[in-house]
Amino acid sequence: MTRTAQPAPIPRQAHVRRPRIAVGTDGTVWGDAALDWALRHAATQSASVDVFAAETSDDHAITRRLTAYRWLFTTVTVSPDSSVRTLLEASTDHDTLVLGYRGRRHGPFGLGRSVLPVVTESRCDTVVVRGEPRAVQGEHRWITAALGGKHDDAVVRRAVQFAVRTRSKLRLVHAVPLPGAHTVPISTEPADVLEHAHDLVREMAPDLTPSLRLVRSQPHEAVRSSERSDLLVLGPGSLPGKLSVITSTALHMAPCPVLVVKPF
Structure with missing residues (x-):
């Protein structure tokens, strides 16, 4: 048969x-x-x-x-x-x-x-x-992520995705307020914030080695750290329906396009 x-x-x-x-x-x-x-x-x-x-x-x-x-x-x-x-x-x-x-x-x-x-x-x-022409055209090949908020994981993930797609380098920035009478107490060690973000980058894109930058300034002044970047990625803030100071400042003053992550 x-x-x-x-x-x-x-x-x-x-x-x-x-x-x-x-x-x-x-x-x-x-x-x-x-x-x-x-x-x-x-x-x-x-x-x-x-x-x-x-x-x-x-x-x-x-x-x-x-x-x-x-x-x-x-x-x-x-x-x-x-x-x-x-x-x-x-x-x-x-x-x-x-x-x-x-x-x-x-x-x-x-x-x-x-x-x-x-x-x-x-x-x-x-x-x-927004920003200067080279940044708008994506010629710097740097993506900057501003950390220090409740949506840091989402910010890092978006920044990594853009860096990989555009074959750009990645900069992780965390601003620590200068000592002063009106300084808000820091709930998380600055080094821990950057270390956690670094680990997340390594998990998502092992071949991508981010630059870590700790900025001693008021958080909204961290916008200056996005110079020579093609994109600044940050969260909206911790209060629903209200943008944070750093996000509002970035929209008004950033030298490059600004991506505001919508957490899900």
Whole structure:
């Protein structure tokens, strides 16, 4: 009796979820910079990009930028609604939200009026594109993570992911307040904060050796440590609905784009 060989079953391919990036643009210099930044970083992880354009945006400029990344899956939505409402709605089903630090409407300190409300209420990570040209273009090849908050693990994980994807070096910074009458007592030894972060980096990316920096200054002054960086990664703060001093300072003054992690 002859037996007929049965065909081997074809293994089912596991569904891999494509990361999703939402970006707001309004046709200003920083709106264009936000779109460029989002597209460049989407290319490092094959993410899809959903563009939310204001009615003031230049359709031809958007098309030109998307054509340069034609292999990415992209959509464009022109919305007459409030930019804050549009971007917050987008944050509910995206992994990262990107916007420029100022647009056509901005306050006396130069920060766009929609930035703080969006960063505070966003339901996903938010990147605010700002800083000097080399940092915005990602030419320094350094990622800086600001530590010392309750969301340090999430901050380190995001910083490692960006460093690996962009083949950049990683800097871990922890600011320790100078002694003074109004200094808040330190609950964790500074060395322990950096050591824990270092161990987490080694666990995630054994080939990545971070630079550790202990800054003797007020925490919000640690923003200066992000000079010659392409991205500053930090947490939102410990109080729900309110950004920390260092995060608010970074959004106003950082010399590079700022990623505010949304803890889950």
